[in-house]
Amino acid sequence: MEVDGDLMRAVVAEEDRQHSQIELLAPKNYASRATREAFASIVSFTTIEGYPGRRFHAGMVNLDAIERLAIDRAKQLFGCSYANVQPHSGTQANQAVFYALLESGDNVLSMSLRDGGHLSHGLRSNFSGKWFNVANYGVDKNSGLIDYDAVREIARKHRPKLMVVGGSSYPRRIDFERFKQIADECGSYLLADISHFSGLVAGGVHESPFPHAHVVTSTTNKNLRGPRGGIILCDDEGLGKKLDSALFPGIQGGPLPEYISAKAVAFKEALSVEFKEYAQAVLRNARTFCSVLSSAGYDIVTGGTDTPLVMVDLRSVGLTGDVAAESLEAAGIPCNKNLVPGDPEGPRTTSGLRFGLSAVTTRGFRDEATRDIAEIVVDVLDGVRKAGAGDAQVEKSAKDRVELLARRYPIYLRA
Template sequence: MDYDEVRAIDPEVAAALSGEVERQNETLAMIASENHVSEAVLEAQSSVLTNKYAEGYPGSRYYGGCEYADEIEQLAIDRAKDLWGADHVNVQPHSGSQANMGVYLAVLEPGDKILSLDLTHGGHLSHGHPANFAGQVYDVEQYEVDAESGYLDYEGLAEQAEEFEPDIIVSGYSAYPREVDFERIQDVADDVDAYHLADIAHITGLVAAGVHESPVGVADFVTGSTHKTIRSGRGGIIMCDEEYADDVDSAVFPGSQGGPLMHNVAGKAVGFKEALQPEFEEYAAQTVENARALADRLQSHGLELVSGGTDNHLVLIDLRPSHPDTTGKEVEEALEDAGIVLNANTVPGETRSAFNPSGIRAGTPALTTRGFDEEACREVGDLIAKIVDAPGDENVVAEVSERVAELTDEFPLYDDDEPLYE
């Protein structure tokens, strides 16, 4: 990744790109929504398909010259069907949020009712936050996790749905560390005659590998990101039964997007093929085991985790019980100085600002891609705990930084002599 062609034209951008490669190589990515794609996916995403307009769908385009775009998009669709067992797949959404927009446009009218999880309890902006289009176009009410356990309150959700009478219930979350009972939420939706949208943006790879329950064939619509636990080209995806296929496709194009980003679709196709290999199931299972090991070690240091642990790829740490005067942003910044990159995050019952909340969220997908096992993730838990205990201590930050440098050398990322993964 020398970026020689870019450097010849634009040395400033080339320098920034090279700096980003160095940053990723020399830090531990623990933002739960981030991962490292293979060199093959990177190559596909930077391909000449960036030059091609392909409005429409395979076999029915509004432009000529789409024979190879058709071939690649159909490969992405077919592989997605194999991965998740879906009847119909749309791989064109530019992101998970736009995938959600596509579903809303397909079945809702402005002012219709959405019932979704509150952002501070682990929901997502595109599920109806007032700052997002969904919260501005639709009538949104939000449910919460149980204050005591940190788990979804399914009975409370059912009662709230009966009273609110939503047109669609949204499940799937951005900061919920437990497995989701999609069938139970579907039962709630059926009881109130609502659609059910399962947003698996964070767990697409875990679902594909069978280490998390699948909502495909259960929920009316399933959306997701294609660049988190699935390690494919950056973007979104919509899955549904054939009865909704035409409405979904027209909601994506021309309803909410113009031409698809065909170079991203190529990255999706390549990443999906990688995920269809047996090794991917091992990767997904290891990601979960690594998260559990991390969670156990953090708890051993007296840190409190929302829900007491994890079933998936992430842990959510509530700093208030053990470090009431420390904010998530303080810890995030100190950890980044030490080479561990995660994010400050709201926690259930949040009393601080979302810009400086009371928690931090950490994930293991990218560490697992680098080759980290449970023991390595336990050590990372030790390093995080040291920073949490003394975020303002420069000596502690320097000590942790030194060990992070050793770990990144031990588990190389984009190495000229060794592919990231086969």
């Protein structure tokens, strides 16, 4: 019996879109069937508050078991002694850390949004920038890499109570040990937000922030291939108690048990040998994608990548990110416009593009297929350069090639 035909048509249209396109959005990925079944299970009808063994509702014995599974697997996955699996998102995980460690008006040091940071790390229009006194560090204007000496100089001047590393568009490895040295000099806590490469950390192809960071946060839906949500990790029992209280009842009410269930499944999958192979393939694909675009004359921010992210600076070819992203979407390749270091444009226009290779790797893309999609991206961008806007004929040709690739590497959503 059909209950809501309008909604069904929208969902089916979205399913068709995802199957026919190749998405290169950095946060994008696909959860396994088992993970999807977990967050569509009967536990979604349960309301819970508090933590395992310390709930405020009756009938929690099975929910306690589920959450303990997720906690234990997260700790094993990242090699730490504490995990909170309740945050609804990475941003709320960061909010809980700020709430646990800081008082309103305390000093914070984080990477600027224009250089690769994240809005929840101190953007003025975000709570983190309104409640705290935030200073920013950036990257070297020539290399695009973090200038650690400059970071130390800013930290000594600002004396932050919390330093934040990680972000949404910095593609290179972070020297966590060096950041910890700077934090120690200033008596600061160190928070590592590894949302865009936590799957690579779990898979052993990116350095772990432990034992250097005091607290680690991440989303669970990017290259961890879980449901949308967040986690908080640390290796200090006393600090863990503060983080628990900061999340609940501090900034968040009851968690979503269906998503905790799905996180448990995703963490188990991430502990497998197959996931380690996946993480290696993500990094290999990202570097292959970089190589193709670079060879075609497009500037890669920092000259490469150590993560699933590929950042392209379009200034040397006279393009803006908004026009380029619009044409790529018309060709069936969603990505996003993005600020790049030294960007003269605003966030609605930008001079760059941000690509992520996590989702296509899940679909089965490896070297040849990654080169194929990168070459299609180049053709579309070349078309924009020649026409000054999206070239409809180029976009149509590219879309046909994308649909062929999509059929060769289907999403496993359909039975």
